[in-house]
Amino acid sequence: MSMIPDDAMVVVADGESARVFRNIGRQGVLTLRQDETVTFKSLLDDGPSGHAPPEQTEKQTDEATFAKQLSHHLNRGALTNAFTDLVLIADPQTLGQMRPQLHKETVKRIYAEHAKTLTNESLHDIEKALR
Structure with missing residues (x-):
């Protein structure tokens, strides 16, 4: 992977939670600091975007709602x-x-995108996957 910019936000997510990091490294050195964890919020008052197929399970609905x-x-x-x-x-x-669901301004700021499941990995393993 190419060099991640200084102060880049790194979001590692799955269908249930997300870990939000900052690259506090300088001059091409990747050093992540975890800033927050994002989890489900009030799923009863919110739902996934679009039409859910009737065979979709409650867990799948919750994961789609969290993604939204x-x-x-x-x-x-x-913004x-x-x-x-x-x-x-x-x-x-x-x-x-x-x-x-991503706003065009968010899409413009995406430096890299990876389809991997790393949410439960250690900080060291996440940094290693990004190098």
Whole structure:
């Protein structure tokens, strides 16, 4: 992978949670610091975007709802200039559910995108996967 910019936001997500990091390294050195963890919020009052197929399980609905909530969280960050560069890492299902929800300003800031499941990996292993 190419060099991740200084101060880039790195989001590592799956269908249930996301870990948000900053690259605090300088001059091409990747050093991640975890800033927050994002989890489900009020799923009863929210739902996935679009029409859910009738055979979709409750877990799948919750994961789609979380993908929508995470996308909106990232959109707010992009629109308030909370980050300039975004590295988005999520399992393929979550990534696919997020893409249509991302604002054009968020999409412009995506430096790299990877369909991988790394949410439960250690900080060291996440950094290693990004090198």
